[in-house]
Amino acid sequence: MIIRTLVALALAALAASACTTASAAELPTHVAIRIHYSHFDQTKIDVPMGVPVTFTLINDDPIDHEWLIGDEAVHARHRAGTEAVHGDRPNEISLPPFSVRTTTLTFDKPGPLTFICHFPQHEAYGMVGVVMVKP
């Protein structure tokens, strides 16, 4: 009985592992994130490492937003920064009202990265999400 249970547990663990591996291999390379009422509709996104991932960012709101992704140092800089609009960096996207923007990023390290809107009060209002880069 005990052996049967252990085997069952081992098989279950193997299956879970296989699932994880399979899903990591099949992680999306196109991600759409919609902003509505000053919230991202996705706040936890898994993406693969080492391949280009295209993000389509849709601002449904009548107000400006932005989508800035990076580590804590990036966000610390933006919290105290002086840029009104972010133009030519693929990880810093300004989103005027009712706009759609696309950006493509290739992540070279595994681990979490945070995306935040740094307009005044927006982060505190909940405009925060995490992209988990998986090998």
Place this chain on the structure above:
Amino acid sequence: MRRFLAGFAAVAAALIATTQPAAACAGLIGPNGAVNLLRTTTFAGYHNGVEHYVTSFQFAGGSGQFGSLIPLPGVPDKVEKGGAWTLQRLIRETTPIKGFDSLLIRSAIAAPQGAQVLLEVRIDALDITVLKGGGAEVGQWATEHGFRLPPAAPEVLDFYANRSPIFLAAVFDADAAKARGQRIGDGTPVHVTIPTANPWVPLRILGLGKSADDRIDADVYLLTDQRPALLPYPLGNGMRLDHSAVATTSLLDDLRSDKGMDWVPQAGWLSKIAIDASASQLTYDLAVDAKGSSPSRVAAGLQAPAGQTGSSTGGPGNDQIALIGIALAALGAIFLLRKSQPVIG
């Protein structure tokens, strides 16, 4: 005595200025957010199916331009300079105090497609625009006119637009106020006349742009022909009914003698509702039934309007009319920030 004038525009602007970090990406109000938070007072008088809404936009210091968006229950007939002592006289009626101030007229800002501009008025250092449109349209209009709304604005604008698509946008130019010699505490009284079925006071909007724990203090005076019914009833929910009595003859006579106040009836009922709440408490509006029977749950924000859409542009339906009343801007206001101000972040 001027400090008792209720000025929600500048006051709210002050809130925005003080609650937003001076160094965050993209946008901030004036370079110096040194504005004082003052108590807000508004008067909503209702007689013969017409709401008379009087409030004061107060110059509370700082520089640059501050603004507010105020939901209205219907299309106003008039927006004009308010009387000189109406608010002060009301305050004196319930708490022995005094106060006063002034205004003019001109045109304001052009409208983009989307929200429809119904009326533009210049009063002292204040530009007022009455808009018709859904939440998205009004929000877009504000954004395109150089304002930055707080993050909760899209949802709150829809919340109100689903009840009535009429908004009053007010821009207070602190630099112009200074140039006019206005001092901190000076108010600009504004009188909005709105035909409607019942008075209504938007309260939820007072919390816009504030943190959950921020305090909201405001006084709302209601003058109705008879004792009104209120929903929610002001008791332990961030609202207090500080005064509820037959209006004195001396009060009515004094109010009637002020500019634009000849509509004040010979008899009436005076209610004073004090708002003393945290921003997170104000999840409702104040619905009023001027005949004293059953205020609308829709008007109180306790129930969604029938057939609610995310961003309507039609006029208020019949049952919404029940909630119609005055856009108690007094308080409410979505405070906006001029993009033309130094953008920091």
